[in-house]
Amino acid sequence: MIRQLVRLRERNQLTLPAEIAEKLSVEPGSLLELVLSTDADDVHVELRHAQVVRARTRQAKLSEQRARKDIREGRFSTFANPDELALHMKQTREQEAKELQEQVEALQQQVQGLVLNMRRMSAAAGIQVADLPLDLSSKV
Amino acid sequence: MAIPFDIRESDEFEISWKKFSYELGPRSREFDEKILAAVRFLWDKGPGSGRHHGDALYAVPVMEGYELVYEWVTDRDQGGNAIVNHLDLLPIERS
Numbered sequence: 642m643i644r645q646l647v648r649l650r651e652r653n654q655l656t657l658p659a660e661i662a663e664k665l666s667v668e669p670g671s672l673l674e675l676v677l678s679t680d681a682d683d684v685h686v687e688l689r690h691a692q693v694v695r696a697r698t699r700q701a702k703l704s705e706q707r708a709r710k711d712i713r714e715g716r717f718s719t720f721a722n723p724d725e726l727a728l729h730m731k732q733t734r735e736q737e738a739k740e741l742q743e744q745v746e747a748l749q750q751q752v753q754g755l756v757l758n759m760r761r762m763s764a765a766a767g768i769q770v771a772d773l774p775l776d777l778s779s780k781v
Numbered sequence: 782m783a784i785p786f787d788i789r790e791s792d793e794f795e796i797s798w799k800k801f802s803y804e805l806g807p808r809s810r811e812f813d814e815k816i817l818a819a820v821r822f823l824w825d826k827g828p829g830s831g832r833h834h835g836d837a838l839y840a841v842p843v844m845e846g847y848e849l850v851y852e853w854v855t856d857r858d859q860g861g862n863a864i865v866n867h868l869d870l871l872p873i874e875r876s
Contacts, residue, residue, distance in 0.1 A: 704793060704797065705850060707791075707793040708791040708793035708794055708870075709791075711791035711792045711793050712789055712791050716791060716792040717789045717790055717791045717792065718789070718790045718795075719787045719788070719789050719790075720787065720788040720789075720790065721787060721788075722788070722824065723788070723817060723820045723821045723824050725788075726788050726790065726817065726820060727817050729790075730798075730813050730816075730817070733795075734809075734813070737799075
């Protein structure tokens with residue numbers, strides 16, 4: 642553990658001791674995050690080297706390029722304000738939920754058909770098989 | 782005075798939005814809320830508020846692992862006058 646005493650100057654400025662700056666791998670211009678937490682007995686201040694998220698990966702750049710190409714070539718939707726965008730997102734989510742529901746219902750019908758076939762075949766063959774509930778709707 | 786502008790959402794954004802939402806599962810609602818909060822912030826405080834001019838690129842982290850790029854572009858005519866102000870939503874995927 643490194644413990645150093647620093648004095649606060651005017652306008653709440655303080656100097657980060659060189660040893661701590663070195664350990665944090667920070668230099669002038671680096672962004673630091675101060676986290677203040679309090680509990681019943683004490684106040685804790687934590688200093689972290691902040692990482693600002695910046696899209697610089699190759700994958701990210703490719704994604705940006707594709708998006709710009711879409712816009713150049715007219716593959717985009719336009720919204721006059723954030724409320725319009727919010728409505729679009731809400732409607733898209735509702736449409737997705739509806740499509741998923743339809744897929745679930747189609748699967749239920751397939752399963753019901755399979756269960757009926759299994760019953761017929763097992764009856765015809767005189768084989769005892771473990772039964773499945775025919776109505777699966779309440780299970781979803 | 783606010784400069785009117787449009788939000789353009791590319792197909793690439795739409796695809797990434799759905800893909801990320803699938804990955805996030807039950808947190809997709811939170812994802813949507815954060816995207817909209819970021820857009821509203823930019824609408825109210827960003828270039829659309831009229832305090833900034835010219836082209837700019839803002840990368841805004843939306844949730845851990847994802848960020849969106851807001852690209853504010855002021856298209857100009859031959860006389861240098863702004864003809865279209867718009868805000869693009871571009872997806873970013875961190876590896």
